[in-house]
Amino acid sequence: MTVFLIAAVIKIVLVVFLLLTGVAYMTWLERKVVGHIQNRWGPTRVGPFGLLQPLADGIKFILKEDMIPDSVHKGLYVLAPALALTMSLISIAVIPFGENINVAGTETPLQITGVAQAVGHPTDINIGLLIILGVTSIGVYGVALAGWSSNSKYALLGSLRASAQMISYELALGLSLIGVMILAGSFSLRHIVDEQSGTWLPFVPHWYIFPQFIAFFIYLMAAFAETNRIPFDLPEAETELVAGYHTEYSSMKFAMFFMAEYVNMITVGCLATLLFFGGWHGPLFGPPLLQSLLPIFWFSAKIFVFMFLYIWIRGTLPRFRYDQLMAFGWKFLLPLAIANIIVTSLIVALKA
Amino acid sequence: MVPLSWYLILSAILFCLGVSAFLLKRNIITIFMAIELMLNGVNLSFVAFANHWHQLSGQVFVFFVMVVAAAEAAVGLAIIIAVFRTRETLNVDQVNLLKL
């Protein structure tokens, strides 16, 4: 019991540190890639290739004046960014990064909520995927309360639009994942990844993107809308509503919203990797030490591809108008996701 | 170990707090939330008894209660919006147009 607690605490500290560093360097990656897409350099001055730019940004955020306007509802004003960031970070707890590792004689899986049942055989929460969906639902409160407590019309309009968008696309998100759950037979993320091991022909892996490509595209579009990224970022676009729901926020609280958005992007990338691309499964080769490190490398590479896709789309596409956005979510994605569930369950039922 | 009566006492406390909020508050939305609190207390009773008798029908009934509560919340809030449009107030004391 105490071994589990100590291992969990160490894993939490490690994962949060790696995650926040990843978020910081994702901002750097975004500015560089969007800069190159727009035929300019991006940050180059602070450190080689601008690599110390996130550090400079962090120092700027900490040293900026943190003001609270007079007529805001103080409790909710401070609660909203904390809620958004906390909920983003909670969903990392159920994401598995790999199999058991053997540290100082004890086995522990690379997952904060995982338990090593036996040697090389970890297990985790039964309902991991539902926890991520639930935490995403609670994250809507951060956005809604931020706009309302700011007591300003731009913020209120922006937050109403953003939260209506988020709850609409949550439906399509959840329904698109049901196809994967039907194929895997479980909500547990580790079980879903285990079902995707192995290959059919020598080089076509068992990943769920092959039977569920429609679900994957629905998931991708719903994920873009959930994290309020282009092409769905009308609620926080600068030319539309000043800055949407975080108009009245400055310095550290604004940074918390920013971090929450990037952590959400990383979570969505992790989920897509686990559910559709086989998680940490990839070709293993070389000596045993390399073989135990390769799964982490494959997982990180797949997440990096998703982050690059996010940034690439940000630099390329224009944004949706709000009524187009809502019509797309309700009238196209939702019926398509339901049709996907019906077809998947028919095929699975007829096969058995 | 935890005796079952503790869970039932918690459920009773939540239900009675819901009843008192329903009777004492004047804002129509808060009264609605008190109804949701009462339904939650009842859900806790169902799940506790499902655990006690190892029959999962209690949990299935909790689903139905949740669904009915969600449907009722949607329709009730639509009625509140309609009332607000005409009466311009959310105070139940002032929605008394039919009073003699």
Added chain:
Amino acid sequence: MLHQVLFIIFGLICVAGAVNLLIQRHPINSALSLVVVMGALSLIYLLLGAEFVAAVQIIVYAGAVMVLFVFVIMLLNAGAEERSRGSHVALWLGGPGVAVLTGLIVYLMVEHSSKFHDVTIGNLADFGDNTHAVANLLFKDFLLPFEITSILILIAIMGAVVLARREG
């Protein structure tokens, strides 16, 4: 032992949230206290071995129904309640009345508590986990109520759209 400590902590959070709903004057604070109550109840369901019900409580109740309440409060710009100028009969009769009701129920529970055995932790189902067992019940024994409930939701959606629509 850990079970008792966890139940007491979550139970206190529940009761504190419910009392806060009663005490607060602004409906948005009451709504957020209710979200806290639902979160704590979801954790208590986990203690009772009902993990699927706990997840559904967060996703549906705390994450959708309460968001609807918060939306309506934001849209209608509800303000804090003013002191009512009517009679306070409800407070003077109702407060002790509810206290008596609570005391009665608690007394009955405690008196009959010997008939119940302790709460069991862990899997309650004969095979599979909680989700499998509930799904078996829901789609085999309770199929008719399930279908009727889906029609009920459809009617509720139509009713809500019609009621909240602007005239003309």
